[in-house]
Amino acid sequence: xxxxxxxxxxxxxxxxxxxxxxxxxxxxxxxxxxxxxxxxxxxxxxxxxxxxxxxxxxxxxxxxxxxxxxxxxxxxxxxxxxxxxxxxxxxxxxxxxxxxxxxxxxxxxxxxxxxxxxxxxxxxxxxxxxxxxxxxxxxxxxxxxxxxxxx
Amino acid sequence: xxxxxxxxxxxxxxxxxxxxxxxxxxxxxxxxxxxxxxxxxxxxxxxxxxxxxxxxxxxxxxxxxxxxxxxxxxxxxxxxxxxxxxxxxxxxxxxxxxxxxxxxxxxxxxxxxxxxxxxxxxxxxxxxxxxxxxxxxxxxxxxxxxxxxxx
DNA sequence: TTCTATCGCAACCAGACAGTTGCTATAAGC
DNA sequence: GCTTATAGCAACTGTCTGGTTGCGATAGAA
Numbered sequence: 001x002x003x004x005x006x007x008x009x010x011x012x013x014x015x016x017x018x019x020x021x022x023x024x025x026x027x028x029x030x031x032x033x034x035x036x037x038x039x040x041x042x043x044x045x046x047x048x049x050x051x052x053x054x055x056x057x058x059x060x061x062x063x064x065x066x067x068x069x070x071x072x073x074x075x076x077x078x079x080x081x082x083x084x085x086x087x088x089x090x091x092x093x094x095x096x097x098x099x100x101x102x103x104x105x106x107x108x109x110x111x112x113x114x115x116x117x118x119x120x121x122x123x124x125x126x127x128x129x130x131x132x133x134x135x136x137x138x139x140x141x142x143x144x145x146x147x148x149x150x151x
Numbered sequence: 152x153x154x155x156x157x158x159x160x161x162x163x164x165x166x167x168x169x170x171x172x173x174x175x176x177x178x179x180x181x182x183x184x185x186x187x188x189x190x191x192x193x194x195x196x197x198x199x200x201x202x203x204x205x206x207x208x209x210x211x212x213x214x215x216x217x218x219x220x221x222x223x224x225x226x227x228x229x230x231x232x233x234x235x236x237x238x239x240x241x242x243x244x245x246x247x248x249x250x251x252x253x254x255x256x257x258x259x260x261x262x263x264x265x266x267x268x269x270x271x272x273x274x275x276x277x278x279x280x281x282x283x284x285x286x287x288x289x290x291x292x293x294x295x296x297x298x299x300x301x302x
Numbered sequence: 303t304t305c306t307a308t309c310g311c312a313a314c315c316a317g318a319c320a321g322t323t324g325c326t327a328t329a330a331g332c
Numbered sequence: 333g334c335t336t337a338t339a340g341c342a343a344c345t346g347t348c349t350g351g352t353t354g355c356g357a358t359a360g361a362a
Contacts, residue, residue, distance in 0.1 A: 011169055017244075018166035021320075030248055038338055050321050052339080071329045072338045080248040087241045090234055093168075097181050097231040172350075189308055201351050203309085222359045223308050 010089035012061035013082050021046060022054050026063065026078055034067065034077040161240035163212035164233050172197060173205050177214065177229055185218065185228040 016022050021044075028043050029035060037055060041048035055076055058064040062082040067075050167173050172195075179194050180186060188206060192199035206227055209215040213233040218226050 011171070011174075014165040015169035017241075018162055018169050019320085020162070023162075026244075030244075036338070046320085047322060048339085049323085053320075071331090071336095072327090072340090073329090074339075078248045080245045083241055083245040083248070087238060087245065090168075090238045090241065093177075093181075094231045094234040094238065097229045097234075170350085187308070197350085198352060199309085200353085204350075222306095222361090223310090223357090224359090225309075 004085075006085045006089060009062065009082050009085040013063065013086035016058055016061040016063055019054075021050070022058060025051065025054055025058065029064065029076060029078045034075040036073050036075055155236075157236045157240060160213065160233050160236040164214065164237035167209055167212040167214055170205075172201070173209060176202065176205055176209065180215065180227060180229045185226040187220075187224050187226055191227075 017026075024044055025040055028040055032043070035043070037048050037051045040051045040055075044051065055064060055066075059066055059076070063079055064076040065079045067077065069075050168177075175195055176191055179191055183194070186194070188199050188202045191202045191206075195202070206215060206217075210217055210227070214230055215227040216230045218228065220226050
């Protein structure tokens with residue numbers, strides 16, 4: 001299993017968290033513990049199918065883990081691991097954009113941030129995006145973010 | 152001007168960063184400095200209008216600031232301030248989940264119980280969402296995330 | 303004045319997406 | 333066996349979104 005692209009992970013996390021229904025699902029799981037889609041559908045004002053769809057996306061982002069239980073039951077529980085990558089990504093962006101604010105931020109979040117600072121230069125551009133013409137930023141932000149969706 | 156809802160700010164930041172084109176725009180601005188939509192359109196493989204749309208969203212999220220210049224020129228520059236809120240939000244989530252996860256793991260290892268008692272009391276549901284019945288997490292995550300889009 | 307550079311408004315399009323409903327399959331429990 | 337609980341597959345719908353093209357307006361510069 002190759003190491004996941006931090007930016008892709010961050011993107012998935014951001015997309016997941018940008019949607020209120022999904023934050024609601026995550027919150028319900030965090031507060032009440034692992035639950036099935038049916039459980040969640042009884043707790044939240046959307047249907048089981050909608051919940052399932054969201055859970056699939058959340059699982060793809062790594063923010064929930066599916067654990068098969070008794071019968072056909074599948075319980076989902078929250079998983080904080082991808083958050084670290086998303087946090088790193090944000091921290092790197094903030095640091096890059098505004099050195100002063102980033103330093104302040106670092107001092108404020110010194111106890112929360114557990115990801116090491118990405119001090120290295122830009123990663124190599126992905127070979128499958130040849131139309132990229134924006135040079136990679138000197139920070140951890142990679143040229144991969146120049147990847148445009150091919151339609 | 153009332154204090155912006157941290158969760159709303161974070162949501163806007165996440166939505167902005169979840170999209171590769173917008174990350175590309177932000178990167179171009181960060182690397183090359185303030186630019187107009189027309190500048191950016193010449194640097195990136197999408198049209199000026201598309202750029203403009205993205206810039207509007209980025210401005211709404213506070214991630215870019217528009218600075219009118221000479222003629223009709225409007226240059227946009229990156230603004231890191233909202234990142235702090237997004238980072239705080241992520242940090243609070245990660246901290247909250249990790250804590251529960253650790254307790255949950257211990258509980259699972261011991262008894263296989265699936266529903267540990269919630270450690271804190273529930274926040275009052277918002278009066279405009281009477282169907283909400285998920286208690287707010289004890290962290291900075293508010294019941295506002297229970298807000299469902301009204302269609 | 304004309305020319306150049308940039309912007310804004312508008313319409314259009316295809317695909318994505320959040321949510322719904324209907325139905326069937328499966329895994330137990332009784 | 334029947335019943336119950338949960339999941340999966342599928343289709344559908346309306347809205348949203350990323351991107352395009354066309355056109356005109358505006359602010360200077362020459």
